[in-house]
Amino acid sequence: MRTNAQGIIGLQWGDEGKGKLVHLLSKDFNYIVRFNGGNNAGHTIVQDANTFVFHIIPSGILHPSIIGVIGDGTVIDPSVLIKEIEEANAITSSVKKRLLISNNAHIIFPWHIITDKINEENRTHKIGTTKRGIGPAYCDRVSRYGLRMRNMKQPVTFLKDLQELIAEKEIYLNKISSKPIHLDSKQICAEYLKYAEILSPMIKDTGHILRAAMKNNKTVLLEGAQGALLDINYGSYPYVTSSSTTIGGAISGTGLPPQSIQKVVGVAKAYVTRVGEGPFPTEQNNDVGKLLADKGHEYGATTGRPRKCGWLDLPALKYAVEINGVTSIGLMKMDVLDCLKEIPVCIEYKNGFSSNFTNVEPIYKTLPGWNTSITKCREYDKLPENAKQYVSFIENYIDCKVSIVSVGPDEKETIIR
Ligand code: GDP
Ligand code: IMO
């Protein structure tokens, strides 16, 4: 059994800086696989003042030798994927030849997006979804109504299935909507047949390809989307996304055996952000929160929504480290804390830890800030003492080494220990 796969997993409520880290670490890998979620994700890479945001293509694709895989556990909006392929092709070579799409990945259709919007309007407790149709597409997957990317390779049956589905979905939409909804069958079928023609050459049995590659000593990086606290099982349910964002999702979402994963890099911000609704015990809905949002440019990479900001939540981080078997941490956005004289961190919840994060009251310990810019620092030993103390405090609490400290958005603004 080869053990040359490595996972990169968000440990908070998403947007931890996975894109930056994946791009940085994937240089040394042969394959990079997105294993969960869809274009609800927005993974940012900053390279020499150029910014790229990937929503569904793996973030390592800018390295010209890498093979990108969109794995079994994903849901794909073909129109978004095709646009992203074109954009990536404009900056790096032969993306179409280097991108493989799992035949098991599910297709997002217009009715998923419409349903997502109607559900958000109708429900009392709003989730604050990205309205990209993610939940309804996964819903169809588990209720066995979905169509998969493999269906696109059989245009005659795909068209027939599509026509049947459109008729059924139109009835369904009109049941849940207060306004009449018409699905233009002819137009949707034409559109999706066109997508099928473009994407078919890339649709493969990616699980088989990855297992064979591993046998040939190729290395595989597994790129998680969202974060542990948005996981469908382990997150702050129901304020979560609809996929397995944790390391288990990297197995069920790729077809690789569990023993193949040698290392799991957990990605955490030095503070916490959240976009969308749901509990956030350490949220600072005040001037400090605004300061973190301004300094960290905390606006969603997918929807542009402002992200709520708060202090680092160590009980939640420890929980995420344990679920994922994290072997080392990438601590991101340390530079955002530069201007603070004191930095509180949550060390306990008053009534004990609860993984749905409701009715919890954080207890803080205040650590001294470093109050100087660390953006230009490239060596761990040269960080201010208080910054190193902040890192050590986290390491001791979660019992896991911080192997990477990120001090700015650019890939160069990174300290590797
Ligand atoms: P992802 O979804 O986990 O890939 O994270 P996003 O790309 O949605 O959000 C992270 C944001 O923080 C992006 O705008 C990154 O360019 C930026 N970023 C990443 N690392 C750092 C860092 O160390 N410092 C600062 N200031 N920004 C960072
Ligand atoms: P990346 O990969 C942050 C949040 C949404 C909402 C909840 C459900 O960039 O870290 P969904 O559209 O998935 O049904 O929305 O999950 N959410 C994210 N928040 N980063 C993401 O991805 C997210 N993907 C979904 O805001 O609260």
Ligand code: MG
């Ligand atoms: Mg993001």
